[in-house]
Amino acid sequence: MTLDETKAGLDAVEEGPHPSERSTGSSDGKIDDPDGHPSVVALLLRFGDSVSGHRVSAGTQHVVWIDSARNLEILHWLRDDQDHQYDMISDITAVDYGAGRPIDVVYQLFSTVHKRALRIRCELPLDGLEIDSIVELWSAANWLEREIYDLFGVTFRKHPDLRRILMPHDYEEGHPLRKDFPLRGRFSRAEQTRRALDQSVEHSYIAEEMDLGRDPQQAAPIIGTKDGDG
Amino acid sequence: MSKRTVEFNVGRNPEMGVDGSVVDSPILPFDMPEPDLGTENMLINIGPQHPATHGVLRLVCELDGETVKRVIPHIGYLHSSFEKLGEYRTWNQIVTLTDRIDYLAPLIYNCAYVMAVEKLMEIEVTERCKVVRVICMEIDRIFSHLLWLGTTAIDVGAFTPFLYAFQERERIYKLHEAFTGARITTSATRVGGMMADLPEGWTDGLQDFIDTFLNTLDEIDRLLTRNQIHIGRSQGVGAISAEEAINSGFTGANLRACGVEYDVRKDQPYYDYETYDFEIPVGKHGDCYDRYLCRMEEMRQSVSLLRQALERLPGGPIDVEDPNISLPSKTDCMSDMESMIHHFKLITEGIPAPEGDCYMAIEGSKGELGMYIVAEEGGTKPVRWRIRPPSFVNLSVLPKLAEEHLVSDLIMINASLDIVLGEIDR
Numbered sequence: 001m002t003l004d005e006t007k008a009g010l011d012a013v014e015e016g017p018h019p020s021e022r023s024t025g026s027s028d029g030k031i032d033d034p035d036g037h038p039s040v041v042a043l044l045l046r047f048g049d050s051v052s053g054h055r056v057s058a059g060t061q062h063v064v065w066i067d068s069a070r071n072l073e074i075l076h077w078l079r080d081d082q083d084h085q086y087d088m089i090s091d092i093t094a095v096d097y098g099a100g101r102p103i104d105v106v107y108q109l110f111s112t113v114h115k116r117a118l119r120i121r122c123e124l125p126l127d128g129l130e131i132d133s134i135v136e137l138w139s140a141a142n143w144l145e146r147e148i149y150d151l152f153g154v155t156f157r158k159h160p161d162l163r164r165i166l167m168p169h170d171y172e173e174g175h176p177l178r179k180d181f182p183l184r185g186r187f188s189r190a191e192q193t194r195r196a197l198d199q200s201v202e203h204s205y206i207a208e209e210m211d212l213g214r215d216p217q218q219a220a221p222i223i224g225t226k227d228g229d230g
Numbered sequence: 231m232s233k234r235t236v237e238f239n240v241g242r243n244p245e246m247g248v249d250g251s252v253v254d255s256p257i258l259p260f261d262m263p264e265p266d267l268g269t270e271n272m273l274i275n276i277g278p279q280h281p282a283t284h285g286v287l288r289l290v291c292e293l294d295g296e297t298v299k300r301v302i303p304h305i306g307y308l309h310s311s312f313e314k315l316g317e318y319r320t321w322n323q324i325v326t327l328t329d330r331i332d333y334l335a336p337l338i339y340n341c342a343y344v345m346a347v348e349k350l351m352e353i354e355v356t357e358r359c360k361v362v363r364v365i366c367m368e369i370d371r372i373f374s375h376l377l378w379l380g381t382t383a384i385d386v387g388a389f390t391p392f393l394y395a396f397q398e399r400e401r402i403y404k405l406h407e408a409f410t411g412a413r414i415t416t417s418a419t420r421v422g423g424m425m426a427d428l429p430e431g432w433t434d435g436l437q438d439f440i441d442t443f444l445n446t447l448d449e450i451d452r453l454l455t456r457n458q459i460h461i462g463r464s465q466g467v468g469a470i471s472a473e474e475a476i477n478s479g480f481t482g483a484n485l486r487a488c489g490v491e492y493d494v495r496k497d498q499p500y501y502d503y504e505t506y507d508f509e510i511p512v513g514k515h516g517d518c519y520d521r522y523l524c525r526m527e528e529m530r531q532s533v534s535l536l537r538q539a540l541e542r543l544p545g546g547p548i549d550v551e552d553p554n555i556s557l558p559s560k561t562d563c564m565s566d567m568e569s570m571i572h573h574f575k576l577i578t579e580g581i582p583a584p585e586g587d588c589y590m591a592i593e594g595s596k597g598e599l600g601m602y603i604v605a606e607e608g609g610t611k612p613v614r615w616r617i618r619p620p621s622f623v624n625l626s627v628l629p630k631l632a633e634e635h636l637v638s639d640l641i642m643i644n645a646s647l648d649i650v651l652g653e654i655d656r
Contacts, residue, residue, distance in 0.1 A: 059349070061589065091602065093614075093618075095587075095613070108618070140623055143623065144623070165305065166656070167306060183314060212273045
């Protein structure tokens, strides 16, 4: 392999993964046969106008696309209705297909009563990455939604504590799991090092904690400063 | 569903007074009015480099004296973005990433990932492969629980169980090494099969392990289960109700300790788990002590599962016989034109997937381990690969559990959740 080829390979890494053009991945208004999953039948009956698609994926898994504006209402109903009782939220995540396509927020539900699983997806256009938080329904959603906010940049309305979770709270390079984010980050390695060395102790604390550590009698915070012992 | 409630003949905080009457455990605080010292709450920072956080976890605590008022966990120090890295790799290349996620139970993660890919591609693995994977997952459940047991015991001051547990772990390390060539980074699975079949004599080594392991476990059990200090440190500490536990996403032994019989192996069975004879231990109080009891019993059940799996281990091929999925043997590659073409295509291009998404949950050692995969038509790399991390969700409950407990209880609660930071940060 010549030097040029090696460089070309590295450039590809800098560009980010290829957007998925072959995958439709969206609802397309298509409704697969909902028989065999009572919750899908019930969702189509009750919220028919908000269901934008239904697929059976990987043989047996039912996926329903719903209107993102009504996610809270529909999930609430799925959790509390006697015939469904999806009391467990297994997972919340997001999918970015790239190429300007909408980002999907994916809810994976499970009912410990009826032993049934259901996947709900909401499409969010790139210019309106906002959706209602479901922390009031499941407190498990707290960190899972923070992770999506951190890595995809989706804002969850009425989330009690929406800040970055895996990346530093003052991370400035964007949202790493988006397709347009290069694998090595936006800043050069030199810039990343410079910023890391430039940080004072206060950078490791969020504003709320800084308030806790501040002695009301003194002007300076007691947790130490850049010049202090930290 | 067969179920069994863990009930040991241990009273809740029993202690005999001098006159023979039952009094409360000495750990309980004195019932004495506290003088008003007029002090402010204190901010204290635990970690990220602290042995009791079991990894690079940082807890910022607000304390009133020794009472924890609030905990703010900070994670992400081990963030390696495995999910992003996966988008650049073919299906089989990702296997090597999966055992770096949870280095305490690498084989479970290897298996969970390929199971999700196989489910998406609708590949049915061979009978032998199924049983071998069950063996892999159960042995790593013991592997992970032993580390939890040792480190938790050491957090509350018991040093001996740590040494006993790590001696047994060393034997599992040797089994890992004999099978996969590596002690931690096993990378043992491939889409449609395993990296290799079990080496000769490996099952004898495993049989030797399960024959003697329970003796060690009994010894640890004798050291801890009725130990007054251990009971005082764990009973009634970090308790949570069943309803709240489900709502906050608890899974695995943490959830079962609250009395919820949820085990993925029973509720969404895979690999014929419904045909094995095993029980799920279920606790009652949802505190640290019940979590301890559940995990101890789970190890015994895993040994029973291993014994049954060894008995039924069938012969035959371990990889699916589909040239588009499994690599041909090296001899065939060198002598047979068609095999060489398949080998070349598989290595350079990878396995094409159908369009769709797939969520596959299995019972990991820490809780429900889910793998969510989104693929495009004919794609040899995932569009999105997501790990549903059990420790991450379990840890998110820590602030709620630790509230109004002492700082020393916070350490015990954190240990009892059985977290692994490699998987939380991914």
